[in-house]
Each structure stands twice: as structure tokens, then as C-alpha cells.
Amino acid sequence: MAGNMFNVFGIAGSALTAQSVRLNTTSSNLANADSVASADGRPYRAKQVVFEVKPFAEGGDAQGVRVTQIVESAAPMRMTFDPNNPAADAQGYVQMPNVNVVEEMVNMISASRSYQTNAEMMNTAKQLMLKTLTIGQ
Amino acid sequence: MPTPLDRLLDLPQAALGVRAARQQQLASNIANADTPHYKARDLDFRSALESALGGKAGAGGPVELARTSSRHIDAKGNGGAFEQAMKYRTETQSSVDGNTVDMDVERSAFAENSVQYEALLTFISGRLRTMQQAVQGQ
Numbered sequence: 422m423a424g425n426m427f428n429v430f431g432i433a434g435s436a437l438t439a440q441s442v443r444l445n446t447t448s449s450n451l452a453n454a455d456s457v458a459s460a461d462g463r464p465y466r467a468k469q470v471v472f473e474v475k476p477f478a479e480g481g482d483a484q485g486v487r488v489t490q491i492v493e494s495a496a497p498m499r500m501t502f503d504p505n506n507p508a509a510d511a512q513g514y515v516q517m518p519n520v521n522v523v524e525e526m527v528n529m530i531s532a533s534r535s536y537q538t539n540a541e542m543m544n545t546a547k548q549l550m551l552k553t554l555t556i557g558q
Numbered sequence: 559m560p561t562p563l564d565r566l567l568d569l570p571q572a573a574l575g576v577r578a579a580r581q582q583q584l585a586s587n588i589a590n591a592d593t594p595h596y597k598a599r600d601l602d603f604r605s606a607l608e609s610a611l612g613g614k615a616g617a618g619g620p621v622e623l624a625r626t627s628s629r630h631i632d633a634k635g636n637g638g639a640f641e642q643a644m645k646y647r648t649e650t651q652s653s654v655d656g657n658t659v660d661m662d663v664e665r666s667a668f669a670e671n672s673v674q675y676e677a678l679l680t681f682i683s684g685r686l687r688t689m690q691q692a693v694q695g696q
Contacts, residue, residue, distance in 0.1 A: 556686070
């Protein structure tokens with residue numbers, strides 16, 4: 422039965438990994454909110470993570486979480502009028518990244534809260550395990 | 559043959575297993591608080607404990623299809639030992655992505671379950687101490 426409690430570490434650990442990937446994506450989006458050209462020469466597109474349930478091989482009921490893919494946002498690019506920019510088109514408009522800064526900030530807070538919760542959960546499981554080891558002492 | 563010491567520890571030991579299983583399920587719920595279409599579940603403590611003690615026949619183990627003929631396909635759920643006691647939570651506030659995890663409910667259940675688990679540990683230690691004292695006869 423002790424394996425059950427050890428699964429909590431695995432579950433919380435998978436959530437920590439997933440949330441930190443989400444945090445990474447958010448910080449990448451925020452850092453590139455004004456990047457007119459990315460590696461492929463086109464404007465940067467906002468990236469979003471997709472979470473999925475990750476079943477554990479043994480234990481049946483234990484379900485962690487993982488990031489299945491990172492998708493590029495389909496939101497329209499932000500067009501700004503800046504004729505002096507070298508990336509401007511014939512009408513003088515520059516395609517800017519479709520990063521929604523407000524949305525990303527909310528995403529960041531949500532991810533960091535989830536991360537905290539899971540770290541706390543791991544701590545509680547650790548305390549319970551340590552206490553279990555002192556049975557009969 | 560079970561000794562009186564075994565019987566003394568039977569109940570708290572079974573309950574501890576159920577508490578640990580519930581802790582694991584609540585951890586899954588909290589970990590998947592941001593997963594689309596995840597449905598939160600919780601363990602029905604009474605029926606889980608009954609199946610852990612072997613009181614109710616057929617209550618333990620994964621869910622199985624009822625078969626009325628030997629030619630029916632034998633199918634079994636892939637859940638753990640307490641799958642039959644696992645119940646889906648009724649959601650209080652629905653979310654757009656189909657997730658039914660309510661963080662307040664899960665966090666409070668997690669804290670409650672931790673305290674109950676610790677209480678069981680105290681009970682077991684107390685019973686062991688009682689037996690030790692009886693054995694020493696002082």
C-alpha cells in the first residue's frame with residue numbers, strides 16, 4: 422500500500438514539469454512580444470501548451486499530467502503603421518507578433534500558482550511518508 | 559493463523575491503505591487542475607474500506623463486465639484496487655474546457671485526508687504501545 426503514497430510524488434512531479442514548460446512558453450511569448458522577425462524570418466507567433474492526462478503504468482488510478490504539444494496561436498497578427506521600419510510592407514504596415522500580453526500575464530500567474538500547489542502537495546506527502554516510517558518507535 | 563496482534567492492527571492498516579489511495583486520487587485531481595476535459599474523482603471511503611477488509615464480496619478489484627454466457631467477451635477495467643469505490647465529483651461551477659476540478663474542494667479534501675492519515679498513524683502507534691506494555695507485564 423505504501424506504493425500509493427509514493428505515486429503522489431510521481432503525480433506532483435509530472436505536474437511540476439508540465440507547469441514549468443507552461444511558464445517557459447509564457448516567458449518566451451512575453452520576451453518576444455515585439456520580435457518582428459523570428460528564426461524563420463517571419464514575425465514571432467505566440468505559443469501555447471496543451472496538457473493531457475498521463476496514466477501511470479502501475480497503480481491504475483494514478484493520473485499525472487504531461488504536455489502533449491506546443492501549438493502556435495492562430496490569432497491574427499498585430500498590424501502597426503510604421504513606414505520607416507525595414508520590415509514594413511508597401512502600405513507602411515509592419516506585422517507584429519500576435520502575443521496578447523494581458524493573457525500571458527494571467528497565464529503566468531495561473532501556472533506559478535499551480536506549481537506552488539503541487540510543490541506543497543509533494544511536501545505533505547513527504548511528511549506523511551516520514552511519519553509512517555516512525556510507526557512503532 | 560492470525561494472532562490477536564494481527565487482528566488488533568487489521569482495521570487501522572486497511573484504513574491506512576484506503577487513505578493512501580485517496581491521497582493519490584486527490585493528488586491526481588490537483589495535478590490535472592489545468593487539463594482540458596479532465597473529470598475529478600474521489601474515493602468513497604466506506605465502500606473502499608469494506609472492500610479492503612473483504613467484507614463485501616466482489617467489491618474489490620477493477621470493474622468487470624457481467625457475463626451471462628461463457629462466449630461473452632471478458633472485459634476488465636484497468637483501474638486500481640479501489641476502482642469500484644471511485645466516484646465522479648459533481649461540479650459546483652462548470653468551466654469552458656470541460657474540466658471539473660474545483661481547487662477549493664480538492665485542497666480542503668487533501669488537507670483533511672492528510673490529517674486522517676496522521677491520526678491513523680497515531681492509532682497504530684498507540685495500539686502497538688499497548689501491546690508492548692501488556693507483553694512486558696510491568
